[in-house]
Amino acid sequence: MKKMTLFLFALLLFSSTPAHAAVKKEGSLWQDESVYSIMIDRFNNGDIKNDTDVNAQDLLSFNGGDFRGIIERLDYIHDMGFTSIRLTPIFDNAKNGYHGYWVEDFYKTDEHFGTIKTFQELVKEAHKRKMKVIIDFVTNNVAASHPWVSDASKQGWFHEKQEINDWNNQQELENGWVDGLPDLNQDNPEVKKYLIDAAKWWIKKTDVDGYSLPEVNNVPLSFWNDFSKEVKKEKKDFFLLGIMSKNTSTGLKQYETAGIDSLFDYNYNAQLRKTLATTDQSFSNLYPNVVDSQPSFLRPNFMDDEYSVRFTNDIVEKRQFPGSRWKTALTYLYTTPGIPIVYYGTEIALSGGEIPDNRQQMNFRTEKELIDYITKIGGLRNQLPSLTRGTMEILYDKQGMVVYKRVYQGETSVIAINNTSKSQKVILTAEQLAEGKELRGLLDGDIVRSHGNQYILIIDRDNSEIYVQTEKSGINITLIASLIFVYILVFIFLFFIIKRRKNKKIE
Template sequence: MKKITMLVLAVLLLAFIPDEALAKTDDWQGERIYFLMVDRFANGDPANDLDADRDDPSAYHGGDFKGITKRLDYIKEMGFTAIWLTPIFENEGKGYHGYWISDFRKAEEHFGTMEEFKTLVKEAHKRDIKVLLDFVVNHTGYQHEWLTDPDKKDWFHEEQEITNWEDQKQLEDNWLYGLPDLDQENAEVRKYLLDTAKWWITETDIDGYRLDTVRHVPKDFWTEFSKEVKSVKKDFFLLGEVWSEDPAYLAEYEKTGIDSFVDYPFYEEASEIFSKLGTSAGPLVDVWKRNEHYYDSPHLLGTFLDNHDNIRFTRKALINQEPPGTRWKLGLTYLFTAPGIPILYYGSEIALDGAEDPDNRRMMDFRADEELIQYIGKLNKIRSAEPALTKGKMEKLYDRNGLTVLKRTYKGETLVTAINNSDQTAEAIIPAAELADDKVLTGLLAGEEAKNKNGEFELVLNRESAEVYKLNEPAGPHWGLISATIGVPVLFIGYLYAAGRRRKKVS
């Protein structure tokens, strides 16, 4: 009787565990990435600050591996499942950003030791956080020792600047902003870069690379690169940077085996739309439709509103004389409910300001207001729980006067995102035929509910606000709760009764 009681109790309790708590994301399509610049995030060890100077925007500021490790719980609590780090390799001079590499197989001393980086990866994995490392193969630092090594004189292309950015040969062979351009067609260079890429995976157990300056390196190199790194770790993820607003051009690199790309066409549209009042989010659906046309895996594209190479989204809002917090909420609502892998640049959660590089790389401040942080946490939780937001189709239901309503559907589940980017309360009338006659829309952010009235759903949103709805069955008796409320006491009484009878028999 006791075993039966425990079994029934277990079954009843499982009825109350949300499906999302039982599910586990097992592909990158469901990840949410927090992108941070190592030097500008958190200072966990002042002993490695060396010549750090926070008053100089072009100098090291003190961020390091230990600082990131100490803040992993902060990242986890916001709901992110992966972190992308700027290059951690040894750099020259004021290479705080990591892109002026002097040694591809050493950790930058300002950031800490190799053992401290390995600890960071291990601690991230304990929290189910994957680690993406920025990897550079196009160039070295300005003063790299190979430049004066006679045995490596043919490791670089001839020094000449890019004068025609439409000329692919110039993009691949000429020096980008004066940085010495490696010749990946040289067998020795190619072998060194491939071996180095595999070495970091073997040594540190990282989960992926964000590949810098992809279009400045020949496609055949990336084809071999993709094959080689995945031979070490088959589920290793490659996120490429092809800085272009032409999706057709960008998508050509998908054929090399690179899994995903940061979606610059999306960024250009989205950052403009959400940084000012009165614009419609509708054009972003067109961006998505183009992606579906050009890419084999459009759901894997990395979507973002700002990064370390562009002025901060907050600055764009301020230029438009708009309150950044409100602008961020609207933009993030779209980012986390639209197709793609959301990428959040560190500091966005506190609306960190910044103009052109290096001002867009200010030191993180952990003492800021938490309202936006909590909002991001909600969005991450919703996205994690709803497969329709990561795998579903997207359709525009309404788009007028700054109010946009979008539908995501997947395996019978429907989510609706409504964004009012206007200066007044707005309503959208959605025919029930677009959703369902016998269901209701339940707000997941503010909790508002919309019912079918006379064959229509009426969505009303305050000015500059957003809501994410789920199409649900109308509220009714919760039979699981009722059965548990009645069944558990009955089973318990039955157990006591049986136990009492056994004692009587013994006596």
């Protein structure tokens, strides 16, 4: 009797749990990824043995972060839902080249970061967690102290020293010396071969999954055509992420045609920052960037990076609360077409101005509210194919209150973001969403059932909800029948217990 009661009680619990039919993702696509972007030297010091010339009090010096430190924090990154990591350059750098962009040797790791063996371990440990690894590969210039610079036989490897005065002049971009660094001449066949061979060598040697390419628009398109073809032969689905110069408006399409899979768009980033740093801003300026095209699905969605003032600074300047603004911004990044790329420290709302202030050390001893939120929306993005592969349609937009839907193979997600200073009520019609169903909120657990062919959403200020449209739960006949049956069994069970005790007393 007890066993039967327990069985039916378990059945009751199971039948009362709402669930929606999961849509499976076929294969793995880069648009399904979410990337945690790390400046190696500023993330975590895991090996003090390589702390040569380290000064953690000076943002222009090495601060101690290394490969071992990243390995130690892979679970931390993975548990937030990130599926990839992106690292600043790992190559041997000149003195104080903490950022990795002053390359002195393309075939060695920097001694401050660790050995190539430790880096190989990092990649293996990431792959064990089904995480991909992208590293910056510098192609535009080298350090002023690079041996090539003083080698008379390699003078043809560089352009003549000249400043860039017009950042929209492609010839000046390709030939000019950025920040006074010797500019490589990629039109020289020897230079092109050297860079491509080095890029292929690192793939073979370490099994990395992609390269991010700083100053991609400062290098000729002809080089990228050859580079992309050659490196992609080394590994299936190898990913090339182009990073444009911030102060240029060069078109992106030509680099996609040359084989660059995805490109940082700082113009879009500027619109994101303007819209999301404060409340009551229309989302309409962002719409042209969420069209249903492959470049849109692969576009990096980011709020800041190692070249930008931290988004937290924008928020503070607007006298807003960083936690609320970051939650709103991250919800938008994670639920619109594109690959979210989150700069280390975002999860603690790290602040910072211009370089190097935006490259402060990570702090792991801090409150977890924003970490928990990233974990939640990261989990939803990994579970719902509609958020990474679905079409996108705006259903409502009024001065900071926006509702849109993503649809993929029958799965419909509805995202409601209230970026206003007041609670908002939105009515969606049967023309916008299939009638006779319900929306189940996955962030706060809100359930909205259709009434009179309408869905009425109530969203508090500074709040967001991610809904999945499902069949109406209504009255659960199975649940009611199970309850009645359990109560009957419990009554019979108690009746026999009482009767048995009475018989024992009589005896």
